[in-house]
Structures are given as C-alpha cells and as structure tokens.
Amino acid sequence: MKKSARNTFLPTDRAGMTARGWDELDILFVTGDAYVDHPSFGTPLLARLLEAAGFRVGILAQPDWRDLDALRIMGRPRLCAAISAGAMDSMVNHYTAAKKIRRDDAYTPGGQAGARPNRAVIAYTAAIKGAFKGLPTVIGGIEASLRRLAHYDYWDNKVRRSVLVDSKADLLLYGMAETALTAVAKRLADGEAIETIRDLRGSAVLVDSCPETAVQLPSFDEVAKDLSAYNTAFRLTSEHTNPFHGRPLAQQHGNRWVLVQPPALPLRPEELDRIYALPFQKQPHPDYTDRIPAYDQIKFSITSHRGCFGGCAFCAIAHHQGKTIQSRSIASITAEVDRLTRHPEFRGTISDVGGPTANMYGLHCGDPQSEQACRRSSCLYPKPCRHLVQSDRLAVKLLHAIHDNPAVKHLFIASGIRYDLLPKQPTYFDELLAHHVGGLLKVAPEAACETVTRVMHKPGPDQFAFFLEHFRQRSQALGRRQAVVPYLISGHPGTTLADMVETALFLKRHRLKVEQVQDFTPTPGSLSTCLYYTGSDPFSGAPITVPKSEHERKLQKALLLWHLPANRKLVDEALRLAGRQDARTELLDAPPKGPTGQRRTTRRRR
Ligand code: SF4
Incomplete structure (x- = not known):
C-alpha cells in the first residue's frame, strides 16, 4: 500500500504522526486487538470519534506489554491513555470453557494466539503507568465494563476485586462510552485533573467514602466469602441498570469505594449516524501482511443498531450496550452500503445487516413513561411486554432500501434473530426466508x-x-x-x-x-x-x-x-x-x- 494510503489510517508510529504534522498525541489508545479501521471494533470507533472532535489520537494495537520502549514509540500523550483488552475479555479469548489454552485468536493477524496478555486491562495499564509516570489512564471495553464491580472469575475460581482496583487506573468507562470518553478528553484538555472527573454517566471511580445518594452494595469482602451477599449485590446492581432511573452504586473495597455512576443515556439515531459517517477505512492497517479472521467476517457487514432487550441470562450484551435498541437511520445505513459497494474487493454481497439481534432493528418501547420506570431485564421474557412495539415495518423498509442499490446482488442476515418475534413480524420473516438466508x-x-x-x-x-x-x-x-x-x-x-x-x-x-x-x-x-x-x-x-x-x-x-x-x-x-x-x-x-x-x-x- 502506498504511503498516502497508510496516512488515511490513524497513526500507529512516529511516521504516521509526522505525516499529519503532529509532534505529540493528545490521547494514546492501547488495544488488545489488531487495528482494523472499522466501526465494528470499539477502539477505532472511539479513536475516530475523538479525531473528529479535534484531538490528536494514535493507536497502539497489541503492543508488547513487557517492553516499555514499544509503548513509547509515539511518545507521551498530552492528555491520557485509553486502554482496552479488545473486543473480547482476554480470558475468554485465551481459554476454552474447559480452561484449555486456545490456539487461535480471530482478532490477530494470521489468527495467531498470544498477542495480548492475560487480564489485558491490568497488564496494559501497569505497562502504561511504567512507561509514562503520572499519565492519566482510562480503561474501557468489554473486559473493564463487565468487571467494574467485584465479580466471580471462572479462571481463578474466586471472586475478584473490581478491575478498577486491580489495574489502579484513574477512571473506568463502561458501555460503549462515546459520550463519556469525549467528555473526559474535553475536560482534561480544559485543564481539569482526572481525579475530579467523578460525575460522568457510564463511569466508575475510586472514592474515599460512600456518597449519600448511592446504593450501597455488599462490600468486596462480603461478596467474596458469602454467597447470599453475592446474590444481593447482583440483584441490587440489576435493579439499577435502567439509565433513566438507575442510581449510583457503591461497593467498598478495603478502605475505599468503587463508585459506579448510572449507565449512559441511549444515543439518538442522529448521534449514531454521525459516528458511522466518520472516515473509517474499513480495512486492517496496511502494515499487516496476514489476514485477520475477525475482519474477514465483518468486512461486508453493516451494523444497523445496538442494544438488546432479549435479556437472556447468559448474555452480558445488555450490561454493555443497554436494553434500549438504538437504531441508525435508513439513510445513514444506505449511505454506508453505497460506500461499501466501492470497496475494491466488493463483489455484490452484503454479508450481514444487523446488531446483537437482527430483527430488533427499529423496535422500541411504546410508552416512554413506562420505559423510564421499567425494572424488567427483558421486554420479551417471561412474555412480551404490552408496551413493546414489535412491528417489522422499519426492518422491512431497511431491507428494501439496501436492495434498491443496484450494486447489491445479495443481502444476507448473519446476525442472530429472535424467532419468538415471528408472529408479530410476518413480513420480515417472509422477506428473510425468500431473499436473505445464505443457505x-x-x-x-x-x-x-x-x-x-x-x-x-x-x-x-x-x-x-x-x-x-x-x-x-x-x-x-x-x-x-x-x-x-x-x-x-x-x-x-x-x-x-x-x-x-x-x-x-x-x-x-x-x-x-x-x-x-x-x-x-x-x-x-x-x-x-x-x-x-x-x-x-x-x-x-x-x-x-x-x-x-x-x-x-x-x-x-x-x-x-x-x-x-x-x-x-x-x-x-x-x-x-x-x-x-x-x-x-x-x-x-x-x-x-x-x-x-x-x-x-x-x-x-x-
Ligand atoms: S415497559 Fe416493557 S417494552 Fe418498555 S422497556 Fe420495559 S419491558 Fe420493555
């Protein structure tokens, strides 16, 4: 790839910074995944968002955490480091359910295992702190999100402390974090110290005492030794996941408290549209010579929405993306399809249009008042809520709109679907079976x-x-x-x-x-x-x-x-x-x- 093409990616080294005329970064992103400039990957999505907000950002993808010089290749950033284990929890990425080491990693060039450390958030944060003394550290992504409070860890077979405590990071952002991370960057740029950023939705911080407004959870010591205290903590946490009425949660760890603010409010369609219109290259960084399996899967796929109201017990998507379906507009999606059809490798097939559950596109709670007060973890279980709008009108309109593009010969749905929505979505299922099942x-x-x-x-x-x-x-x-x-x-x-x-x-x-x-x-x-x-x-x-x-x-x-x-x-x-x-x-x-x-x-x- 030519130098100019390389420069359309975010910098990953000094040469990339120099090409942009930068002598330092504002924010250094560190991720356990390879750098694929695609909105399906959290780090590039956030990095592009901050770039659009005027910040100078660079990406260290799968750096050697044992080599401090490797972390310093773009120098000390002016504001902070934003650290993520990648798209998966590093322990899930590394081990099978039988705790055997996996031999592959779909998020690494060549599918090679071993490019990221175990407990990557902790390891990367320690390494960054070693490389840049005193630099503010912000952790996020699925690993940090789901370990924000004391939690059972299958691999250690014990309850572990909040990853905020174990990593010693300054701030944890959970969920998709676009709003919170942008706010952190702006406040740091305005000269505010990271220690005073305590009030952001979707954040967790360490504080010296339990605020009066917070719901006090059983402490780490209690949940670590008492199963019923663990259950109480889980139940209380579940009761406060609704961003519209959830209260802050506080859990004592030693002589400090992990304070978790309520989740971020769902993004409006226009906010999501703006993110997906950012100048993603939709390609792995040109320095990679081997294929990245996870990229091959999503290369010609489109994210139409995020969130899931299914509430399956084993799934943590709602704890990360929320229960509210946040859908992009049809115009935004078709514009992305149009761009995709000009990709040099596009041969007429869109491999997927969906989100966590494909046929939830455009669905929502039909009663805003009930939604604000809602305490259900699922809009479908044990039976569909009477306020749930289940109409397939928008999802069908979306399929038609994509197919109207003459360059699209095939459009498949590879995201999972909720088949219990079939009775209320007859047209969507008809369309799906007639045109969008790739076998x-x-x-x-x-x-x-x-x-x-x-x-x-x-x-x-x-x-x-x-x-x-x-x-x-x-x-x-x-x-x-x-x-x-x-x-x-x-x-x-x-x-x-x-x-x-x-x-x-x-x-x-x-x-x-x-x-x-x-x-x-x-x-x-x-x-x-x-x-x-x-x-x-x-x-x-x-x-x-x-x-x-x-x-x-x-x-x-x-x-x-x-x-x-x-x-x-x-x-x-x-x-x-x-x-x-x-x-x-x-x-x-x-x-x-x-x-x-x-x-x-x-x-x-x-
Ligand atoms: S009120 Fe019903 S439809 Fe609305 S969010 Fe709650 S469970 Fe879902």
Missing part, C-alpha cells in the same frame, strides 16, 4: 427443554418448534434449499442430564443434527454466572442445580452430539445416569423421520 439461518434456542429455557430466560421449545415448522414450510413453498443452524449450550446452570436427554430427543424429532455445542462458560457479569457461582437464583432465592464436574459437562455435550459415533459410549452412560434407557432406541438407533434439515453448526464464542 443457513442462525437461531439460538440454546436448549429445547422447558425447565432449562426458563432458567436461561429464553423462549420455550414450543416456540422453537413453531418457528421450525414455519421455516420449513415457507422455504419449501419458495423452492429454497435452506436450513436452520441451532445454537445450543450444554452445562448451563439448571441443566440436568435428564434435561439434556429431552433436548437431544427434541433435536432428533425435529430432524436437527448439530456438530458443535457451546459448553457453558461463566463469563463476568451475567445472571447465569451468578447462578453458577452461588447455586441459587438471586431474585427468588430458589436453589439451582449446577453441573460443574468435567465429566458431567462432557456427558451433557455428548447427548447433544448423540449422532457422532465417538460419543456413543458417553451417551449410553448419560442415559443410564439419567434413568432414561427408554430413550436409547429412539435416540441412537431409530432413523430420523424425514430428510435431515440440518447441515452443521458454526463455532461461536461468548
């Missing part, structure tokens, strides 16, 4: 046994069966060969071997064969992780069975993969332990009724 449609029932879906806060097996029937009938009527890819979790809290037998029988009866199953990982911040750790529901106090032994988890997984010959012995054992030998013939010996409607599942990580 396989990802859906996430996660389990097909009522007792488990209830713990997961997911729609039950009846709704999944209804959707499957509709999918197959419509696909057949349309003459399209396409199948559903069901995502399933084994080993989730509340799941017994008998429940997994039920799920396996459901799959067989509905002619679904899966090739990969997600073994539950208790990641920081989710309700499921709280259930896993405490063994009881933080809201009802009801005890929950937690499959923890490696062998039981193996048996659960084998049941969902009953059709693999290598699993036959394990399936036999699981059936015997569950007292379900009666299911053996149906599961292992009887041929599935009708043609197999399923080809394979794909890998995913949470």
Whole structure:
C-alpha cells in the first residue's frame, strides 16, 4: 500500500504522526486487538470519534506489554491513555470453557494466539503507568465494563476485586462510552485533573467514602466469602441498570469505594449516524501482511443498531450496550452500503445487516413513561411486554432500501434473530426466508427443554418448534434449499442430564443434527454466572442445580452430539445416569423421520 494510503489510517508510529504534522498525541489508545479501521471494533470507533472532535489520537494495537520502549514509540500523550483488552475479555479469548489454552485468536493477524496478555486491562495499564509516570489512564471495553464491580472469575475460581482496583487506573468507562470518553478528553484538555472527573454517566471511580445518594452494595469482602451477599449485590446492581432511573452504586473495597455512576443515556439515531459517517477505512492497517479472521467476517457487514432487550441470562450484551435498541437511520445505513459497494474487493454481497439481534432493528418501547420506570431485564421474557412495539415495518423498509442499490446482488442476515418475534413480524420473516438466508439461518434456542429455557430466560421449545415448522414450510413453498443452524449450550446452570436427554430427543424429532455445542462458560457479569457461582437464583432465592464436574459437562455435550459415533459410549452412560434407557432406541438407533434439515453448526464464542 502506498504511503498516502497508510496516512488515511490513524497513526500507529512516529511516521504516521509526522505525516499529519503532529509532534505529540493528545490521547494514546492501547488495544488488545489488531487495528482494523472499522466501526465494528470499539477502539477505532472511539479513536475516530475523538479525531473528529479535534484531538490528536494514535493507536497502539497489541503492543508488547513487557517492553516499555514499544509503548513509547509515539511518545507521551498530552492528555491520557485509553486502554482496552479488545473486543473480547482476554480470558475468554485465551481459554476454552474447559480452561484449555486456545490456539487461535480471530482478532490477530494470521489468527495467531498470544498477542495480548492475560487480564489485558491490568497488564496494559501497569505497562502504561511504567512507561509514562503520572499519565492519566482510562480503561474501557468489554473486559473493564463487565468487571467494574467485584465479580466471580471462572479462571481463578474466586471472586475478584473490581478491575478498577486491580489495574489502579484513574477512571473506568463502561458501555460503549462515546459520550463519556469525549467528555473526559474535553475536560482534561480544559485543564481539569482526572481525579475530579467523578460525575460522568457510564463511569466508575475510586472514592474515599460512600456518597449519600448511592446504593450501597455488599462490600468486596462480603461478596467474596458469602454467597447470599453475592446474590444481593447482583440483584441490587440489576435493579439499577435502567439509565433513566438507575442510581449510583457503591461497593467498598478495603478502605475505599468503587463508585459506579448510572449507565449512559441511549444515543439518538442522529448521534449514531454521525459516528458511522466518520472516515473509517474499513480495512486492517496496511502494515499487516496476514489476514485477520475477525475482519474477514465483518468486512461486508453493516451494523444497523445496538442494544438488546432479549435479556437472556447468559448474555452480558445488555450490561454493555443497554436494553434500549438504538437504531441508525435508513439513510445513514444506505449511505454506508453505497460506500461499501466501492470497496475494491466488493463483489455484490452484503454479508450481514444487523446488531446483537437482527430483527430488533427499529423496535422500541411504546410508552416512554413506562420505559423510564421499567425494572424488567427483558421486554420479551417471561412474555412480551404490552408496551413493546414489535412491528417489522422499519426492518422491512431497511431491507428494501439496501436492495434498491443496484450494486447489491445479495443481502444476507448473519446476525442472530429472535424467532419468538415471528408472529408479530410476518413480513420480515417472509422477506428473510425468500431473499436473505445464505443457505443457513442462525437461531439460538440454546436448549429445547422447558425447565432449562426458563432458567436461561429464553423462549420455550414450543416456540422453537413453531418457528421450525414455519421455516420449513415457507422455504419449501419458495423452492429454497435452506436450513436452520441451532445454537445450543450444554452445562448451563439448571441443566440436568435428564434435561439434556429431552433436548437431544427434541433435536432428533425435529430432524436437527448439530456438530458443535457451546459448553457453558461463566463469563463476568451475567445472571447465569451468578447462578453458577452461588447455586441459587438471586431474585427468588430458589436453589439451582449446577453441573460443574468435567465429566458431567462432557456427558451433557455428548447427548447433544448423540449422532457422532465417538460419543456413543458417553451417551449410553448419560442415559443410564439419567434413568432414561427408554430413550436409547429412539435416540441412537431409530432413523430420523424425514430428510435431515440440518447441515452443521458454526463455532461461536461468548
Ligand atoms: S415497559 Fe416493557 S417494552 Fe418498555 S422497556 Fe420495559 S419491558 Fe420493555
């Protein structure tokens, strides 16, 4: 790539700074991911936003945290360092659910593992503090967000302190952080000391005493040794996630307090539009010679919205992006499509238009007063809220508008969809099945046994069966060969071997064969992780069975993969332990009724 093309990226070294006529940076971004100048990646998105606000920003992507000189290549920044582990928690990135080291990393050139440290937020912050004494440090991203309070850590198998305490950073910004980080940069530029920035929504800081206005959570010491105190802290935290009425939370750590301000207010469409109109190059930095797998996946995809109101127990998206759906305008999205069609590698296919859940685009709470006072974690579970506007009008309009671009030959939906919205979104599903399934449609029932879906806060097996029937009938009527890819979790809290037998029988009866199953990982911040750790529901106090032994988890997984010959012995054992030998013939010996409607599942990580 020519020098001039390199200079369209944000600086990553002195040469990039010199090309812009800068002798110093205002803000140094440090990230555990490779630098892909794309709004799907948090660090480039924030860096471009601050660039647009007039700040001189540079990006240190996957620096060697053991080499202080490597951190100093762009010199000491004038205002602060903004530090993130990257798009994933570094421990999730490094280890499987069985705590085995992963051999790959989708966010690194060549998919190579090992480019970032374990507990990257702590390691990078320590390194930056070593390289630049006294420089204000701001931590953010998914790892910092979900570890902002004392939390159970699966890899250490203990409750850890807030990452703010362990990293010794000056400020933690949780959530998407556009508004908060811009405010921090402006206030630092105005000469304010970082120690006095204590009032920002979406921030956490260390203070000397518990403010009167804050909700006092059980302390770190209490939650570390008392399971019911842990549950109380989780419940109180959940009650204050609504940005419209949430109060600050305070949790004592030693002789100091972690003070977490209420979440940021959702961005308006015009604010999101402005962000997505920034001059992203939509490419990895030209210095990389190897492909970056995560980039290949999103290269021709479009983010239409953020947030999710599904409230699945194992998912922490709502704790990071919020429950409110924040949608871009159709004009902004089609303008991005237009730019994408001029990408040198574009061949007519948009691989995805969506967000955490594709068919939530444009949906919202229809009663602003109720929304402001709302304490539900899900607008859909246990049943759809009467205030939820579920109309597919905008989502359908969006699909049509993108397809109106003559350069777009194919438009696929690869983001997950909520199939329980089908009854209220008939036109969207018709359009989806007729034009936007690239052979396989990802859906996430996660389990097909009522007792488990209830713990997961997911729609039950009846709704999944209804959707499957509709999918197959419509696909057949349309003459399209396409199948559903069901995502399933084994080993989730509340799941017994008998429940997994039920799920396996459901799959067989509905002619679904899966090739990969997600073994539950208790990641920081989710309700499921709280259930896993405490063994009881933080809201009802009801005890929950937690499959923890490696062998039981193996048996659960084998049941969902009953059709693999290598699993036959394990399936036999699981059936015997569950007292379900009666299911053996149906599961292992009887041929599935009708043609197999399923080809394979794909890998995913949470
Ligand atoms: S009132 Fe209902 S629709 Fe509105 S935010 Fe709450 S749960 Fe969702």
